[in-house]
Amino acid sequence: MDKINKQIIHILQKNARISMKELAEKVHMAAPSVIERVRKLEESGFIEGYSTTVSLKKMNREITAMVLFKSKDCHGLYKFCKEHPDVLECYRVAGEVSYIAKIATHSVEDLEKFIDASMAFGTPSTNLILSSSKKETIEYHEVNE
Known part of the structure; x- marks a missing residue:
């Protein structure tokens, strides 16, 4: 490159x-x-695609959270997250937890429903997202525009 x-x-x-x-x-x-x-x-796959960033606030999904799972059923949790409409991203990770899901819901009640439903697959731990300071990009510091 x-x-x-x-x-x-x-x-x-x-x-x-x-x-x-x-x-x-x-x-x-x-x-x-x-x-x-x-x-x-x-x-060559360096550029995988182009996307549109949608305002979660405008879509009435102001409650965002990272839910960490100590899963007892990884395949079931994977399927649950893949099919759940509130899940934005889901990662299988190594360490104390096995999955991390980023979700965006309409209300605290919807978040509670998600947590309750996900408990069938393991133990969730929820962290509300208050703000975001960086978006996903690769920075090339030697680049001058």
């Missing part, structure tokens, strides 16, 4: 809707060359 590809990824992480012309200007290259680089980054 060369410096220009790192710059392209960095810029796309900040704004995936940027035009190829504007992206080319930012990395000081011709648009066809940048289009080809982006295509190669996609094909």
Whole structure:
């Protein structure tokens, strides 16, 4: 991965809707060359896709939590989390807990229902998310825009 590809990824992480012309200007290259680089980054798996970030608040899902599980039924918990509409992310982890699920619910009552239902698969421990200070991106500190 060369410096220009790192710059392209960095810029796309900040704004995936940027035009190829504007992206080319930012990395000081011709648009066809940048289009080809982006295509190669996609094909090689460096860029896995593009997404839209939706406001949980606007979607009336203001209660967010990380629920840690000491699971006695990993396969059942995996299926439960995969199918539950409030689960945003779910990770199998090593350590004292076996799974961590990030959930977003409409109310404390919905959170309680989730916790109650999940107890069939192990022991949950819930941590409410008060705020977030960093979004998921890879930072390339040597990149200058």
